[in-house]
Amino acid sequence: MLELDAIGTGYGKAQVLRDFSLSVNAGEILCLFGRNGAGKTTAMKAIMGLLPLWSGDVRIDGEAVGALPAHQVPLRGIGYIPQGRRLFTELTVAQNLEIGLRARNSGPEVLDEVLDLFPRLRERYRQRAETLSGGEQQMLATARALCLRPKALLLDEPTEGLQPSMIEAIRQVILRMRDQGVAVLLVEQRVDAVLSVADRVAFIENGRNGEILSAEALRADHTLVDRYVGI
Amino acid sequence: MELGPYLLLATLEGAVTAAVLALTASGLALVFGVMRVVNVAHGEFFMLGAVIAWWVASHIGGAPVWGFTAALVLAPLIVGAIAAAADMTVLKRLDYDPERTIVATIGLLYILQQATLMTYGPDARPVEPPFNQRLALPWIEWTETGLGLYWPWGLSTTSYKLAVIGAAVVVLLGIWALMTRTRIGLLMRATQLDRDMALAFGIPVERVYALVFGLGAALAALAAVLIVPIQQAHYLMGHDPLLLSFIVVIIGGLGSLPGTILAAIFIGLTDGIISVFFSPTLAKILATLLVALVLVFRPQGLFGTRAA
Ligand SMILES: Nc1ncnc2c1ncn2[C@@H]1O[C@H](COP(=O)(O)OP(=O)(O)OP(=O)(O)O)[C@@H](O)[C@H]1O
Ligand SMILES: [Mg+2]
Numbered sequence: 001m002l003e004l005d006a007i008g009t010g011y012g013k014a015q016v017l018r019d020f021s022l023s024v025n026a027g028e029i030l031c032l033f034g035r036n037g038a039g040k041t042t043a044m045k046a047i048m049g050l051l052p053l054w055s056g057d058v059r060i061d062g063e064a065v066g067a068l069p070a071h072q073v074p075l076r077g078i079g080y081i082p083q084g085r086r087l088f089t090e091l092t093v094a095q096n097l098e099i100g101l102r103a104r105n106s107g108p109e110v111l112d113e114v115l116d117l118f119p120r121l122r123e124r125y126r127q128r129a130e131t132l133s134g135g136e137q138q139m140l141a142t143a144r145a146l147c148l149r150p151k152a153l154l155l156d157e158p159t160e161g162l163q164p165s166m167i168e169a170i171r172q173v174i175l176r177m178r179d180q181g182v183a184v185l186l187v188e189q190r191v192d193a194v195l196s197v198a199d200r201v202a203f204i205e206n207g208r209n210g211e212i213l214s215a216e217a218l219r220a221d222h223t224l225v226d227r228y229v230g231i
Numbered sequence: 232m233e234l235g236p237y238l239l240l241a242t243l244e245g246a247v248t249a250a251v252l253a254l255t256a257s258g259l260a261l262v263f264g265v266m267r268v269v270n271v272a273h274g275e276f277f278m279l280g281a282v283i284a285w286w287v288a289s290h291i292g293g294a295p296v297w298g299f300t301a302a303l304v305l306a307p308l309i310v311g312a313i314a315a316a317a318d319m320t321v322l323k324r325l326d327y328d329p330e331r332t333i334v335a336t337i338g339l340l341y342i343l344q345q346a347t348l349m350t351y352g353p354d355a356r357p358v359e360p361p362f363n364q365r366l367a368l369p370w371i372e373w374t375e376t377g378l379g380l381y382w383p384w385g386l387s388t389t390s391y392k393l394a395v396i397g398a399a400v401v402v403l404l405g406i407w408a409l410m411t412r413t414r415i416g417l418l419m420r421a422t423q424l425d426r427d428m429a430l431a432f433g434i435p436v437e438r439v440y441a442l443v444f445g446l447g448a449a450l451a452a453l454a455a456v457l458i459v460p461i462q463q464a465h466y467l468m469g470h471d472p473l474l475l476s477f478i479v480v481i482i483g484g485l486g487s488l489p490g491t492i493l494a495a496i497f498i499g500l501t502d503g504i505i506s507v508f509f510s511p512t513l514a515k516i517l518a519t520l521l522v523a524l525v526l527v528f529r530p531q532g533l534f535g536t537r538a539a
């Protein structure tokens with residue numbers, strides 16, 4: 001579904017990703033795991049076309065999207081939940097969601113579905129995004145991406161700074177998306193959170209591929225994780 | 232004339248300045264707010280609006296109202312199209328880099344100005360107002376029988392000047408409605424708030440930018456069409472509107488539309504009043520001084536809420 005084929009990219013002249021490859025299947029949760037600064041967020045920006053590819057290509061359903069203008073990438077069905085939420089702060093909950101709906105002409109039934117997943121947003125519907133609590137903001141960032149009816153979902157540290165019940169809510173949504181056949185690429189720092197949802201785990205080290213393992217293997221042998229996180 | 236009527240006259244003149252300035256400066260504020268581009272060529276779009284208004288009006292015969300109405304529609308459209316083209320051919324290629332766009336718009340300023348000099352020439356030319364009744368204004372005075380009205384000599388305005396103020400109010404309300412009530416306004420605000428996220432949600436940011444740059448220039452052109460029956464079109468007429476617009480945008484809080492409009496009213500009125508009682512130059516000096524003070528003590532602008 002979503003494929004990164006030996007991509008290289010970076011900022012200015014500084015290369016961050018080198019020959020980085022990944023592939024996420026429909027109905028699968030792939031966790032991207034690595035230290036701070038390893039290039040996880042950079043990989044997501046590269047998928048979204050927000051950073052130009054220096055080499056390699058990104059494919060969605062077999063279609064190369066690396067050369068498309070950035071705004072056309074999400075139209076292929078990619079929902080992005082960025083690190084730090086990045087909501088349209090001065091706009092209301094409703095307007096943030098409208099922008100998500102507009103991207104791929106989703107109908108009102110999509111909005112209803114999404115609001116059923118996050119009933120809190122319905123109560124805060126006319127409130128400005130910047131006035132929401134941190135947890136509510138994360139819900140909104142997630143809901144905004146789901147409004148696109150994504151075929152692939154990119155989540156960059158969605159549980160950062162959230163309390164356990166909120167983390168559980170996000171986890172349930174991720175699992176539900178997977179069961180609906182969405183390809184999920186999840187960046188997550190907390191090992192237990194990763195192991196409880198992931199189907200496979202891909203390690204990234206200094207912008208290069210590390211091992212790719214099944215979550216089962218990792219659950220069986222924790223030393224593998226420790227080697228990459230290096231606690 | 233006594234002080235009272237004199238002050239009323241100055242206030243009315245100031246209100247016309249304020250109306251035109253509010254339109255021009257909103258264009259500049261819109262471009263800076265959404266695109267973070269400091270458009271030094273903004274005054275030339277104003278000038279082009281006036282020159283095109285003269286050109287259109289002089290090619291359309293019949294009553295002045297026809298030529299003026301045609302200019303009111305055509306000048307902003309033509310200027311907006313020129314600006315959008317400049318955005319797509321120049322600014323886009325510079326990746327909207329803040330410093331390089333300043334240099335590029337300075338270049339654009341001279342190109343537009345010199346091209347106008349070569350084609351339109353150095354003369355100042357008038358456009359006839361569509362209507363222009365003189366309206367005498369009353370003032371109050373004490374008489375033996377109590378409070379009475381009288382019509383001091385020289386205290387008057389014209390129906391056209393009042394119409395300019397009315398038109399500016401209508402257009403500004405329209406811009407406000409566009410930004411807050413329409414789909415395209417929503418996309419503009421989303422682009423302003425977070426360009427990368429706008430892209431990540433499929434908003435064609437480049438097209439939004441071209442539209443905003445065109446709209447900003449069209450507002451300046453519209454302001455110029457409104458003022459040209461009072462002021463005459465000239466190829467150097469863009470300087471003052473540019474200076475005053477910058478003053479207003481800085482005082483108003485860099486890109487905030489309501490702040491810009493409040494600042495335009497404030498600067499326009501004081502400019503009118505000081506110009507009538509003292510001199511136009513003093514008015515400009517004081518306004519520039521005010522900007523310096525604002526930049527030192529309140530960089531977010533008098534009406535701005537946060538640092539830009
Ligand atoms: N805008 C930028 N300009 C220049 N360098 C950047 C920029 N953003 C990130 N980098 C650099 O790229 C490298 C990878 O950053 P990235 O944000 O992808 O890391 P990450 O794996 O997401 O880390 P974290 O877990 O802390 O979020 C880092 O060395 C970082 O300093
Ligand atoms: Mg990151």
